[in-house]
Amino acid sequence: RIPAWFKGDEVKVQVECPGEGWVQDEDVLDTWFSSALWPFSTLGWPNEEHPDFKRYYPTDVLVTGYDIIFFWVSRMMFQGYEFTHKDPFKTVLLHGLIRDKEGRKMSKSLGNGVDPMDVIDTYGADALRYFVVSNSAPGMDTRYEIEKVEYSWNFINKLWNISRFVFMNIDDYNVEIDEEKLTIFDQWILTRLSETIETVDNFYDRYEFNEASQTMTSFIWDEFASWYLEISKVSLQNESLRKNTQAVLLYVLKDIMKLLHPFIPFVTEKLFLEISDEPSIMISEWPKKKYKFHDSKQLFKTFEDVVTKIRNLRNEYQVALSKPLDIVLDIDNNDVLNFVKKYEIYFMKFLNAKTFKINAYIENAILITTSFINLHILKSDLIDPKAELEALLKQKNTLEKEIIRSKNMLENEKFLQKAPKEKVLEERTKYDQYLKQYEEIVKRLEKHV
Structure with a gap:
């Protein structure tokens, strides 16, 4: 309740009752009224010479949710102006609300709160802290x-x-x-x-x-x-x-x-x-930016590209990282050439190279290009011709059966009339994909002839 007391025409403002016959104001101040005094009332105010007030007021940053801008922030502003003639803070940082996974505001009635x-x-x-800061954009x-x-x-x-x-x-x-x-x-x-x-x-x-x-x-x-x-x-x-x-x-x-x-x-x-x-x-001292080696980023990017592309090639052909490869590098750029020669042991380790040659000739190789290096990997290291032929023939046989099955369905009038449109469309899409896959398999088989 408001700490104001009345007796006839007399008014007193104090917490305790002044005595017999005094009646307290029946109205109450909402919680935001006292909260609005927080920036300065905690620092020794109204004594503006108090060391805490002189040192910490106005404050630097107020961090708050956007949902209480009117209830709290605006009231701190006008009470700060009224009683100290200063802004109570220099910056207001607004953050959003944490909602449940469906986007609903957490509340007792919904029972969706998290302790x-x-x-x-x-x-x-x-x-928990890292989840909050890494997933919260200002105001969102x-x-x-x-x-x-x-x-x-x-x-x-x-x-x-x-x-x-x-x-x-x-x-x-x-x-x-x-x-x-x-x-x-x-x-x-x-x-x-x-x-x-x-x-x-x-x-x-x-x-x-x-x-x-x-x-x-x-x-x-x-x-x-x-x-x-x-x-x-x-x-x-x-x-x-x-x-x-x-x-x-x-x-x-x-x-x-x-x-x-x-x-x-x-x-x-x-x-x-x-x-x-x-x-x-x-x-401890906060980190400082101290180092800048201009060529290091480009040269490392070259290393990263080579290693990544070889790893992707292994993945494409399902070749284990543990299997050594025969690798030849074609390099025209002298800086890159010197870099590769100097750090050859790192290339060999990360590529798991059985042989590692620079600007040499290699037959029956697969070519991979990077910005400054052309990579040649011995094809026999990646592909077993006999196993590949068997796999391609097996895929060809499977696709032929699927193409016949799908074609028969699409030529069946009862299926076209009674099946849902989505089902018919799905089958047409499958048929087209089967034809494309079959065409690709045939092309790869021709290379084995």
């Missing part, structure tokens, strides 16, 4: 789907496994990078780290946390884990490269932990303290 403590018990607080609603929480948990588990790999391969946690001894792969990952820091910083400054998280996830999972960690397994076996590779692994991992800490505080704190003498990640 965050239950989610934390199962997946941990970090997974988010659908709660347990699969997305599980994806966040899987990502954190990936981060844990990455860290364990680094921990097991580090001899000295104080090792520092020697720029004179960096491989092209070291230069590439350090350059990409600097670019990632710059991009993430920009997203943080604009409060686009979902974009920041996606940028970090892509770098950590698709580049650092999928490529550099695998490459480092080769470098770590070379005594002359081992120390610097350890330094790069450690440097990148520390910066990753710092970038992720606002979103994943508990796991990053634990992992960071295992590789750092600092008392806490929270007071």
